[in-house]
Amino acid sequence: MSNDYRRGRTAGPRKWHRSSADVRFRGFAVGAVIVSVVLAACTPGSSESPTPGQTASKPVSTDLGSDPVTLRVETDNSGSNQASLEELGAAFQKNYPNVTVDIITEQFTVLQQNGPRIISTPDTPDLIRFPTLGNTVKDGLLANLDPYAAAYGWDKFPATQLDQWRVSADGSRRGSGSLYGMGLSFSLTGTYYNKEEAAAIGMTTPPATVADFEALLAKAKAAGKVPLLSSGQDGNLFLIFQALMLSEGAKEQLSDWVFNEPGATIDTPEALDAATTLVEWTDAGYLPSDVNAINNTEAVARFNSGDAVFIYDGNWNTATYNTEMGENVGFFLLPPSSSGGKSSSMSDPFNYVIPAKAANKDAAAAFLNFAYTNEGRAIMVETTGQVPGGPADADLPTTGAGPVIQDTLTAFQQLNTDDGIAPYIGNATASIYTDTIIPQFQLLVAGKVSPADFVKRLQSDYTSQLAP
Amino acid sequence: MVSINAAPLPTLRDESEAERPVDRLHTVQRFGGWLWLAPSLLMYTMFVLGPLALTVQYSFYSWDGIGQSTWVGLDNYGEVFKNPELFGSLVNAFVLIIFFAIFPILVGLVASALLKDVRSKAVGTFARTVLFIPQIIPLAGAAIAWTWMYSEGGVVNQVLRAIGLESLARPWLGDFDTALPAVGLIGSWVAFGLCTVLFSAGMGKIDPSLYEAVRLDGAGKVREFRTITLPGLRQEIVVVGTVLVIAALASFDIIYIATLGGPGYETMVPGLQIYRLAFTAQKVGLASALGVVLTLLILVVIVPLQRLRREA
Numbered sequence: 001m002s003n004d005y006r007r008g009r010t011a012g013p014r015k016w017h018r019s020s021a022d023v024r025f026r027g028f029a030v031g032a033v034i035v036s037v038v039l040a041a042c043t044p045g046s047s048e049s050p051t052p053g054q055t056a057s058k059p060v061s062t063d064l065g066s067d068p069v070t071l072r073v074e075t076d077n078s079g080s081n082q083a084s085l086e087e088l089g090a091a092f093q094k095n096y097p098n099v100t101v102d103i104i105t106e107q108f109t110v111l112q113q114n115g116p117r118i119i120s121t122p123d124t125p126d127l128i129r130f131p132t133l134g135n136t137v138k139d140g141l142l143a144n145l146d147p148y149a150a151a152y153g154w155d156k157f158p159a160t161q162l163d164q165w166r167v168s169a170d171g172s173r174r175g176s177g178s179l180y181g182m183g184l185s186f187s188l189t190g191t192y193y194n195k196e197e198a199a200a201i202g203m204t205t206p207p208a209t210v211a212d213f214e215a216l217l218a219k220a221k222a223a224g225k226v227p228l229l230s231s232g233q234d235g236n237l238f239l240i241f242q243a244l245m246l247s248e249g250a251k252e253q254l255s256d257w258v259f260n261e262p263g264a265t266i267d268t269p270e271a272l273d274a275a276t277t278l279v280e281w282t283d284a285g286y287l288p289s290d291v292n293a294i295n296n297t298e299a300v301a302r303f304n305s306g307d308a309v310f311i312y313d314g315n316w317n318t319a320t321y322n323t324e325m326g327e328n329v330g331f332f333l334l335p336p337s338s339s340g341g342k343s344s345s346m347s348d349p350f351n352y353v354i355p356a357k358a359a360n361k362d363a364a365a366a367f368l369n370f371a372y373t374n375e376g377r378a379i380m381v382e383t384t385g386q387v388p389g390g391p392a393d394a395d396l397p398t399t400g401a402g403p404v405i406q407d408t409l410t411a412f413q414q415l416n417t418d419d420g421i422a423p424y425i426g427n428a429t430a431s432i433y434t435d436t437i438i439p440q441f442q443l444l445v446a447g448k449v450s451p452a453d454f455v456k457r458l459q460s461d462y463t464s465q466l467a468p
Numbered sequence: 469m470v471s472i473n474a475a476p477l478p479t480l481r482d483e484s485e486a487e488r489p490v491d492r493l494h495t496v497q498r499f500g501g502w503l504w505l506a507p508s509l510l511m512y513t514m515f516v517l518g519p520l521a522l523t524v525q526y527s528f529y530s531w532d533g534i535g536q537s538t539w540v541g542l543d544n545y546g547e548v549f550k551n552p553e554l555f556g557s558l559v560n561a562f563v564l565i566i567f568f569a570i571f572p573i574l575v576g577l578v579a580s581a582l583l584k585d586v587r588s589k590a591v592g593t594f595a596r597t598v599l600f601i602p603q604i605i606p607l608a609g610a611a612i613a614w615t616w617m618y619s620e621g622g623v624v625n626q627v628l629r630a631i632g633l634e635s636l637a638r639p640w641l642g643d644f645d646t647a648l649p650a651v652g653l654i655g656s657w658v659a660f661g662l663c664t665v666l667f668s669a670g671m672g673k674i675d676p677s678l679y680e681a682v683r684l685d686g687a688g689k690v691r692e693f694r695t696i697t698l699p700g701l702r703q704e705i706v707v708v709g710t711v712l713v714i715a716a717l718a719s720f721d722i723i724y725i726a727t728l729g730g731p732g733y734e735t736m737v738p739g740l741q742i743y744r745l746a747f748t749a750q751k752v753g754l755a756s757a758l759g760v761v762l763t764l765l766i767l768v769v770i771v772p773l774q775r776l777r778r779e780a
Contacts (some may be wrong), residue, residue: 023488044526044752046539113747116534134750233730290620292731293642295775298619431749434728435553442731446644465749 011306012440050224060147061362062369070100071363073352074118074125076108080319081129082402084383088184089212091379092370099363116141119355127364130181134430137180138171140239143354145179148365154372158392160421161186163255164348174423177257183349184371185386187240188315188412190333190345192404197225197309199461202381206332209338212245217286217310228281231299232292235426235438237278239346241391242425243334244274246344251422260466266425267459275444275451282445292442315408318386322402331407333415344420347412348427349389381405387412425458429465470765506570520763527756533746535751543759554758557729557736558765560648561717564737565769567718568659569709575621575656576663576708577701581693583664584671596668601659611725614654615641618726641727647734651726655719659712670704671697710770716767738762 074088075081082105089101111118112131119128119141137141149155153280154162165181167174167301171407192212193203207213214217220227230236244252248270256264288294294302296317303311304324312334321329333345354364370376377388378397385405388397415421426433440457443449449457502509528546531537548554579599587593602610617623618640625637640650678696687695720739723729729736738758746753 043537043539044522044529044531045533045535116750120534135532135535139532141534194581233728290639290642293619293639431744431751434744434748436730439730439732442642448644448732 002324002355006257018137022126023276025146032339045259051278060151060365062151062366064096064099065365065400066098068098068100069360069363070102071100071127071360071367072104072125073364073367074104074111075352076111076129077105078108079316079402080384081105084380085184087383088371088379089367090375091375092367094365095370099366101367106371119357122357124355124357125353126358126360127354127367130351132427132430133165133167133171133174133180135171136353137167141356142180143356143358143361145182147363148368149179152365152369154369156391157389158416158419158421159238160347160416160419161349161389163259163421164413164423164427165351165353169317173260173262175255181243181349181351181353181366183351184346184368185350185380185384185388185391186412187385188408188409189313190315190331190411191244192303192311192313192317192321193330193332194303194306194309195328195330197306198330201225201309206330207335209335210244210337213335214281217281217424218284220309222286226288226302227293227310229308229311230287230291230313231293231296232442235433235441236296236299236313237441237445238425239293239314240281240438241274241278241303241441242346242422243312244277245270245339246346246422247334247337248273249336249341249344251344251420254422254425257423257462258428265459266462267455269419271455271458272451275454279444279447279451283447287445291445315386318405318408322385322404325404327403329404331404331411333411342418342420343411343414344418344422345411345415346424347421348413348423349388350386356363381409392416428462431465432462435465481516490686512708523756523759525756526752527760529753531752532750533752540753544754545761546577547754548758548761553733553736554738554741556733557738557741560735561719561737561762561765562654563622563648564652564716564719565713567649568655568719569712571652571656572659572663572712573705573708575660576667577698577705579660579664580667580671581689583668596665599664602658603661603665605658607721607727610658611654611722614657615726618650642731644731644734647727651662651722651735654722654726658665659715663708663712664703666708667701670701706773713769713773714766717762717769718725 047068073085075085082103085103089103092101093099108113108131111129115128115130115132116134116136116139118124119130119136120139130136145154149162161183162179163175165174165179166177167180168177172174193206197220198216200214201223203216207216218229228240230240242254248268250268252271253264253268254266257266282291288308296313299311300313300320302308303313304321315331318331333343334342338343352368354361358364370389371380371388372394374395374397377390377394380386380388381397384400385401385408387409392413395415398406426437436458440449440461444451444454528539528541529537530540530543582594583595586595619625620639622638624640628634628637638646640646674696678700679692682692682696718735718739720743723735723737723740724743727735729740739762742755742759742762745751745758
């Protein structure tokens, strides 16, 4: 840049006035130099490789001492999250008077998408709701919870509660390895039913097999009701598909797939059967004809209004159903394909992590642990209607909150006994839910893609999304 | 650095002035202009050129946004054109130009031509206000309202059923054939008011004697519109066209609220795709490459449009 300038000055008598082409060239040269300097300056991202899975430099402690500590907990502002954490925090403060719990909230999608950036800053919260693993372990952003799990005895909980946030040392596989996240409570999917309508079509007890359930759908259709609701616009059809796979005993297969075990595939007979059944149910009118245009909010509203007999949904909506329908709503897990088989369904922790840069890791771990005490479990059930974490033999909190909440608690206990918790296929890769599951299920039920091609596509997208 | 006070304001000079020998004063004059430009140039560099250069840089890397990055050359660009969903989103953006730009401009021209002849001032103002209201409503709010109207039991289907066109009723945003035109029409509705108001203002500037002259020549309404109004509005049409074409190609909010790119991949647009790639899939490099391609495509469409205005 400066050379260019000096050359201009020394080239004999020169007009002050420069031609516009010259000016333009200079502008271009300056721009090119700036851009190339910027480009050459550095490659994006951190230059040094972090040490994944590094443990806290300080030994962990379950004793929070007596010095004042402010524990900053960040969560998403959906549903009853904030209220329930505030209640849990207040109870926690009574047990640990030197700790002040400060609840920060953020919209779920913001939390999901900015999570990695939020926890990479020095003033990160100490405990944060963190739905997607992504590259966070590989990038060294999360604290390894193994020492806390040992100190508090979380490792004695049913393995399936902790599997989903166990990560291999290189961050590439889940399901085994060190523990990086814990749920304050758990999600659970199953069938909600309208008791009046179900009685009207002759259902006295929850169906024992998938065939029984299918017969009920046929009766509901004949009675002029919407048999089974779901929301295709936001991809919830995959819940039915996956539940059908689990009814055929595909739990290990699905877990391997979601946990990214090398060689795992979903291009299997069970998946093909489930996709075929889903298409048959759609064609038979068991699902509403406009299922692709229904989002979750609308599906819930339609079920609450009494239009439908069943809705396949998750317990994040239990509190809503309970408020709107009270005694008239019940819950059962989709039954196994043959009578007497083990129950299996999707569930995952409403996950929290302790960032590697958090200032008060011990207090954050103590807060997590408080959620698994009888006092904490009761608060989580009362405030969220979700199922609490903890040991398989822990007392079920009894709640006067409503029969549907009690139904989900019992079902979760059953899953723990049967070792039947499976992770969601929507979590198999960071983008599979939005990029593949939502559009491909819409194409499947619209008859635009065959079940065989659909299953192949799930697998090929999975492979390409996992490629580095 | 020379004090600013010593520097006269830089002025345009003619050839004779420029012949004077170079002296200190001229050095000052030479850089004085840059000094005045410096604050805004600094901002422009920091917030526009800088991010632009970074985007170009990122597009050559495979990077998750946090950790280490790997140089991949042009691979990301190859992916943009090879992947049918990414390429399809670019095609959808061009289809949206019809709905976001061409359609509202045509309707806006007709509406403002009709409004011009409304004699009552009150009625004219009222009509313009009503037409402009969609422009005031936030896009997200408009999209939510339209998703209700388009739903199975929504106003659109109610009207169709009421007039006996039951066979046409459908969940417009969930239907593979109608989803893209349906979201496109939301954009038309929003842009239509802006076009009408700008064109009405533009017509106000046209010399009334021109209209008188053409009328004396015995021209009808259509002829009057073609020979006087349309050429008179050339500037406005190009400006509105530029703004709306950019809005179509870079659309995000209406799609994000109304369809999330569905059903299938029918309404996916590059704006939404970039957002997902960068923040959900954590593929910052690929997102940047798609962003660069989109920017270039916008320039390819916009630059010839500007030429049209200069010729006017």
